[in-house]
Amino acid sequence: EVQLVQSGAEVKKPGESLKISCKDSGHIFTTYWIAWVRQMPGKGLEWMGIIYPGDSDTRYSPSFQGQVTISADKSISTAYLQWSSLKASDTAIYYCASVLSIAAGAGLDVWGQGTTVTVSS
Amino acid sequence: QSVLTQPPSVSAAPGQKVTISCSGSSSNIGINYVSWYQQLPGTAPKLLIYDNHKRPSGIPDRFSGSKSGTSAALGITGLQTGDEAAYFCGTWESSLSTGGSYVFGTGTKVTV
Numbered sequence: 716e717v718q719l720v721q722s723g724a725e726v727k728k729p730g731e732s733l734k735i736s737c738k739d740s741g742h743i744f745t746t747y748w749i750a751w752v753r754q755m756p757g758k759g760l761e762w763m764g765i766i767y768p769g770d771s772d773t774r775y776s777p778s779f780q781g782q783v784t785i786s787a788d789k790s791i792s793t794a795y796l797q798w799s800s801l802k803a804s805d806t807a808i809y810y811c812a813s814v815l816s817i818a819a820g821a822g823l824d825v826w827g828q829g830t831t832v833t834v835s836s
Numbered sequence: 837q838s839v840l841t842q843p844p845s846v847s848a849a850p851g852q853k854v855t856i857s858c859s860g861s862s863s864n865i866g867i868n869y870v871s872w873y874q875q876l877p878g879t880a881p882k883l884l885i886y887d888n889h890k891r892p893s894g895i896p897d898r899f900s901g902s903k904s905g906t907s908a909a910l911g912i913t914g915l916q917t918g919d920e921a922a923y924f925c926g927t928w929e930s931s932l933s934t935g936g937s938y939v940f941g942t943g944t945k946v947t948v
Contacts, residue, residue, distance in 0.1 A: 750938065752881075759838060760873075760881065760924055760940040774936045810880055817936065820928050822871030822886040829880050 717741035719749075719811050719827035726833045727801050734797035735830045737811030742825075744792040745769035748814040750823055751785060751796045755807045765814065766794060801834045808832075839864065840925050840941035847947040852915050856944045858908040858925035864939055868928040870908040872901055873940075875922045884923070885910060915948045922946075 751763040764775040768787035812823035872885035885901035925941035
C-alpha cells in the first residue's frame with residue numbers, strides 16, 4: 716500500500732526554525748514528485764511547492780518563494796518543508812502529497828495525514 | 837490565492853443529486869486536466885476524480901466529473917450522509933507569472 720507518513724504536530728514560538736517531514740513508502744520515491752499544501756484554520760487548500768526527489772528539481776508557488784524551503788533525501792525516501800523564522804501566520808496544517816507527472820497534468824494522488832504547526836508566543 | 841471559483845456550499849436531501857461547479861480560465865482549466873478532492877471533517881484531502889472524469893480505484897461511480905472549456909463540474913448522485921465534506925477542484929496553472937504551480941478551487945461544503 717502506498718503511504719505518505721508525516722511527522723507529528725509542532726508547537727513553536729515566533730522566530731524559531733522548524734523542519735517537518737514526509738516519508739514515502741510504497742512508491743518508487745525517485746519517480747514521483749512530492750508537493751506541499753497549506754491549510755490555514757477553517758480555510759481552503761494552498762499550493763506551496765513541489766520537489767522531484769530523483770534530481771531535486773524544486774518549484775515554488777510565488778506566494779511561498781523565499782518563505783519556506785523544500786528539500787528531499789532520496790536515500791531515506793523523505794521530503795522536508797522547513798522555515799528559518801516562523802511567524803504566527805504560519806499556523807496551519809501542512810500536507811504532503813504525491814504527483815506522478817507535472818507534464819501529464821496529474822493530480823495529487825496520495826496524501827499524507829497532515830502536520831499541525833502552531834506558532835504562538 | 838485561489839484562482840478557481842466554486843460555490844461556498846450546496847445541500848440536498850439523502851438520495852438526491854448535487855453538482856458542484858469550478859470556474860477557471862484559459863491558462864488553467866482551459867488547457868489542463870482537472871482533479872477533485874474530498875476532505876471529510878478532520879481528515880486529509882483524498883483524490884476523488886482525476887483527468888477530468890476518471891475515478892481512482894475504490895471511488896464509487898456515484899461520483900462523476902466533467903469539463904467544458906474553462907469550467908469543470910463534480911456530480912454526486914445518491915447522496916449519503918457520509919458524503920458531507922468539503923470538495924475542492926484543482927488543476928495546473930500554465931500562465932507566465934505562475935507557470936508550474938498547481939491551483940485549487942475555493943472549496944464547496946456539501947451538506948446532506
